Amino acid sequence: MRLYTTLQLGVLLSIILLIFYLYTVRTINNSVGLEEYIEEQDLISNEVVTENIYFTRNDIVVAVVACGDRLHETLNMLKSALMFSQTKLNFIVVAEDRLIDSFNEKLGEWKTFMNGGFTYHVLPLTFPTDNPLEWKNLFKPCAAQRLFLPNILKDVDSILYMDSDTLFLTPVETVWEHFHKFNATQMAALVPEHEDPNVGWYNRFAKHPYYGKLGVNSGVMLMNLTRMRAFQWKEYVVPIYKKYKLKITWGDQDIINIIFHYHPDKLYIYSCRFNYRPDHCMYTSVCKQAEKEGVAVIHGSRGFFHSEKQPVFQAVYRSFEEFHLGGDVYKDFYQQLESYLESAQNNNCGHVKDIFLKNIRKYLDLD
């Protein structure tokens, strides 16, 4: 009788252990799966939360998309916008979910001690609501986000779209003013990808159509969203992507180039000094307008803000990074920049280092 019971107990115990084991393993598996699932869902939000974003006609709106490790770079760009502008700015930051809190925290902090001198909205990555699955499957979420801003920001008239690796060396107003120079058909402004055909990328390598002789760079883009919506911009994006996706190297910039190849009358071209890249000085100085009027926006494309290879670009970035808003722009920023540039001058871009100071000197009334 006792033996029997022990045996029974043994079997019962084994069964309990087995059930426990199966349950635990399943739970662990499930929870891993769930986490991945949540992460995937987190990356893209289909909710359109932009209904309440309105601006008045003359408001200046700076927009940027930030993902991955671009948080600090993006904040630096926004800081540079605040440093020199004389009018109230409005920021729209579209960010990967895990960066949203950090943006809100920093921008909130800045806003407090700038006496509310700007507004900001931090939005999750969003695709148009009509067919979110199609968009999601077609594009990497961050790369293509800018192409959908006309539809996502459906109550916003115009924005200045900035790549996160750009910095203002002049008031934002100086760039924005170009909107008023658009003729009746123009809906966006961009700078040429190159000034010199001998080192141009599109004219030598592209396997798809592109704008003009040398293509355009999309890092600093004035976008009249009202006109882009009227043009039905979004309807061009997907067919072009589908047709050329195997031939595209530079992502959304290539799509923009293809669209304006077929609609050159819709694009306003402004000077290279509004999107100044290492290509403009690394061999010889090719952006003559920057020599004359100074660099307005510097663009550390291809990682050059963070690389030893272009010390001038690194010097400019570092000066902004080290400056705290509310500090003395002359003592805490300009003098630092001058001295960093001084020690970065033994290379081709260093030979024209004054073009990076010119507009800041003007802002500070130093000439």
Ligand SMILES: *[C@@H]1O[C@H](CO)[C@@H](O)[C@H](O)[C@H]1NC(C)=O
């Ligand atoms: C954008 O285009 C619309 C329609 O032509 C126009 O009413 C509006 O003033 C333009 N916005 C800017 C900032 O120029």
Ligand SMILES: *[C@@H]1O[C@H](CO)[C@@H](O)[C@H](O)[C@H]1NC(C)=O
């Ligand atoms: C606007 O300018 C572009 C570029 O110069 C030109 O192709 C287009 O025809 C112009 N549109 C009008 C309405 O003048």
